[in-house]
Amino acid sequence: MDVEADMAAVSYKLPAPATRHDPLDPAPLLSTFAHYEPQITEMESEVKAVKVTDEPTAARAVSMAGQTRKLRNEIKKAVDAAFRPVNDYKNAISDVTGKLIKRLEAMTSALESANRAFLVAEDTKRREAARKAEEEARKVRMAAEAAARAEAEKQAEALQVPVEQIHVEPVFVPAVVMPPTETKITTAEGSMKIEYEMVPEIVDFRKLPDECLQARVKEITAAVMPWIRKRGAAGIHNDPGIIWTRQPKTQTRVGR
Numbered sequence: 421m422d423v424e425a426d427m428a429a430v431s432y433k434l435p436a437p438a439t440r441h442d443p444l445d446p447a448p449l450l451s452t453f454a455h456y457e458p459q460i461t462e463m464e465s466e467v468k469a470v471k472v473t474d475e476p477t478a479a480r481a482v483s484m485a486g487q488t489r490k491l492r493n494e495i496k497k498a499v500d501a502a503f504r505p506v507n508d509y510k511n512a513i514s515d516v517t518g519k520l521i522k523r524l525e526a527m528t529s530a531l532e533s534a535n536r537a538f539l540v541a542e543d544t545k546r547r548e549a550a551r552k553a554e555e556e557a558r559k560v561r562m563a564a565e566a567a568a569r570a571e572a573e574k575q576a577e578a579l580q581v582p583v584e585q586i587h588v589e590p591v592f593v594p595a596v597v598m599p600p601t602e603t604k605i606t607t608a609e610g611s612m613k614i615e616y617e618m619v620p621e622i623v624d625f626r627k628l629p630d631e632c633l634q635a636r637v638k639e640i641t642a643a644v645m646p647w648i649r650k651r652g653a654a655g656i657h658n659d660p661g662i663i664w665t666r667q668p669k670t671q672t673r674v675g676r
Contacts, residue, residue: 485672540614
């Protein structure tokens with residue numbers, strides 16, 4: 421097999437770079453990319469037919485891999501060049517507006533923090549008032565019930581009948597009318613209120629249920645992998661729960 425001729429057979433002519441155009445008009449660039457479609461389709465067909473059985477076929481695969489990598493770099497370079505003006509435009513605006521937004525958010529946070537203590541105190545007062553009102557209502561109800569029982573016992577004694585035979589009117593205590601359940605400050609410009617939420621804190625990862633960790637295997641792996649690789653680079657391959665295996669890795673470089 422003529423390896424040089426075979427390598428030449430898989431060479432592709434790349435289209436010329438697109439001329440300058442309106443960065444917000446995708447048509448010229450899309451037209452350029454359209455020329456890649458038949459080339460990539462042809463390359464896919466040839467790659468599917470590749471069978472590496474000896475050195476010449478391996479060399480052909482390397483040559484084709486170099487071509488696919490070169491074409492990939494060409495497209496990515498064109499995309500990056502097309503996005504650069506748009507990204508520069510976006511970044512220029514974001515640099516200025518981002519700082520303004522952060523300053524405004526910082527002021528909002530500071531004002532919310534300043535009001536939080538007051539709102540919490542007001543909410544505590546409201547809750548305490550509700551508790552006292554409920555306690556007062558409970559005392560009134562208990563006193564009324566005790567008076568009703570005493571009256572029933574008095575009647576039973578006078579009539580010489582069991583107290584169970586005396587009809588006792590149900591005790592009715594008016595419902596407690598409480599202030600609004602929401603601690604809120606409202607102005608023409610907006611409002612601020614206090615809300616409570618249950619906030620979890622993980623104090624021991626080892627005690628979390630298995631399904632909690634299994635549901636986030638990818639995220640956990642991504643988070644700890646840098647630490648694991650750093651340990652491996654230092655020659656440490658015996659940490660509990662980690663198995664190191666030797667696996668092949670190939671890398672394609674584009675020829676000059």
